[in-house]
Amino acid sequence: MSEAAAVRREREGRREFVLGVVYVVVGVLVGLALALGTDGLDSTFALASQRGGVAIPAPDMVLPTAWTLRVIGLVIVGAGVWQLIDGRLKVLAARRTGQVRDENARNPLMAVLLGLVATGAIFAFLVWATRGKSMNLTGMLVSSLIRAAPIGLAAISGIYSERSGVVNIGIEGMMLTGAFLAVVGASISGSSLVGLLAGVLAGMLFGLLHAVLAIRYRVNQIISGTMIIILALGLTSYLQRSVLNAFPQLNRPGPAIPAVGVPLLWRIPVLGPVLFNQSPVIYLLLVLAVLTHWLLYRTRWGLRMRAVGEHPRAADTLGINVYRTRYTSVMISGAIAGLAGAYMSIGSAGRFNEGMTVGKGFLGLAAMIFGNWNPGGAFAGALIFGFFDSWQEKLSILQVGVPVDLLGMAPYLATMIVLAGVVGRARPPAASGEPYEKG
Numbered sequence: 001m002s003e004a005a006a007v008r009r010e011r012e013g014r015r016e017f018v019l020g021v022v023y024v025v026v027g028v029l030v031g032l033a034l035a036l037g038t039d040g041l042d043s044t045f046a047l048a049s050q051r052g053g054v055a056i057p058a059p060d061m062v063l064p065t066a067w068t069l070r071v072i073g074l075v076i077v078g079a080g081v082w083q084l085i086d087g088r089l090k091v092l093a094a095r096r097t098g099q100v101r102d103e104n105a106r107n108p109l110m111a112v113l114l115g116l117v118a119t120g121a122i123f124a125f126l127v128w129a130t131r132g133k134s135m136n137l138t139g140m141l142v143s144s145l146i147r148a149a150p151i152g153l154a155a156i157s158g159i160y161s162e163r164s165g166v167v168n169i170g171i172e173g174m175m176l177t178g179a180f181l182a183v184v185g186a187s188i189s190g191s192s193l194v195g196l197l198a199g200v201l202a203g204m205l206f207g208l209l210h211a212v213l214a215i216r217y218r219v220n221q222i223i224s225g226t227m228i229i230i231l232a233l234g235l236t237s238y239l240q241r242s243v244l245n246a247f248p249q250l251n252r253p254g255p256a257i258p259a260v261g262v263p264l265l266w267r268i269p270v271l272g273p274v275l276f277n278q279s280p281v282i283y284l285l286l287v288l289a290v291l292t293h294w295l296l297y298r299t300r301w302g303l304r305m306r307a308v309g310e311h312p313r314a315a316d317t318l319g320i321n322v323y324r325t326r327y328t329s330v331m332i333s334g335a336i337a338g339l340a341g342a343y344m345s346i347g348s349a350g351r352f353n354e355g356m357t358v359g360k361g362f363l364g365l366a367a368m369i370f371g372n373w374n375p376g377g378a379f380a381g382a383l384i385f386g387f388f389d390s391w392q393e394k395l396s397i398l399q400v401g402v403p404v405d406l407l408g409m410a411p412y413l414a415t416m417i418v419l420a421g422v423v424g425r426a427r428p429p430a431a432s433g434e435p436y437e438k439g
Helices: 003-033 063-096 108-127 137-162 171-189 192-216 221-244 273-276 282-299 300-310 312-317 324-351 358-369 375-397 404-410 412-418
Strands: 042-046 048-052 054-056 060-066 134-136
Touching: 003 063, 003 108, 003 412, 042 054, 042 063, 042 108, 042 137, 042 192, 048 063, 048 137, 048 273, 048 375, 060 063, 063 108, 108 375, 134 137, 137 273, 137 300, 137 324, 137 358, 137 375, 171 221, 171 324, 192 221, 192 324, 282 300, 282 324, 282 375, 300 324, 324 358, 358 375, 358 412
Parallel strands: 042 134
Antiparallel strands: 042 060, 048 054
């Protein structure tokens, strides 16, 4: 076994050992610390909901707080012990056979245990926060999906650009311009559809600007994306003060896009309000996630895009037009980012506010990295960030004794934990961020 392989083996063993210790500590804290003083109390989660003036009845989920926390803590401790044993056995096997797992490969068991521990810890905190109180769990799940929508669209936007080899941190700026133009378009036309199309067009134009700078003039892609953000923030702030404030009728697109229920299915308790009674843009997000996966892995165009992102010179040798593929991908990325911004303005807020994207584009990039540049994983990452965004609001209402400012940090703390590499090493496309020059 080579020295480098031995180093990777030891690094993997230490990583799994540390994770196991962390899981055990978390389990002990949940089962002992959180359970203190909760004997005799119940945590009530309301599952009933009301959508469109129609009540969807469902029985409440009532849990004994102390025993629920102890059981969850025991499960997490068990996951930690399993992680410790599994990691140790793998290290011993590697020493005997000389086989070392690729450090970029994902360990399915680690992912399952991480998901189990994270879900258990989050649910345990919710159980503790609702001790002697009640919280509408269905409403929280609905809110999580709504808040995850712009993050998910931003993540898919990033996939199109970066899979072709162009880093696009300017998604935040494209979302902001999309939000602005969507409001103006909807206000003038009186149509939300026109507003959405205007937002898509705005994002596409800024995507084209980024593509020209990064592909034709080979400007550093990080600098180009940063310039897009600064330009969009300054331009929309100026136009709001000089145009929207002077002509307020241009900032009145009408009510937010209403939810559309799927016949029969939207009346199913819990699942109905969450999945089958949402904004058309959220349905479009689900379609885009599936469509993007199909395009990437089941079509010739997707194969060419991935080839351009991994090895553009080899792709060029095979007759693939690298420049055209990258231009197309970045413009699609901009269009989806513009749709995300349009959803935030006319699909949710019902108006444009200065700097209203508030970092959703960056959270989308984090979700993309979480998903290892794959649509399914990116969507899962968006749901996680949307959940944390929703839970900080719900917990502030419950007055759990944690300062509101600290609760507001939850989505960004989750981002830091994800990007710290807890879920495994993510590998971007090999040529991502590298300009290509033919010849």
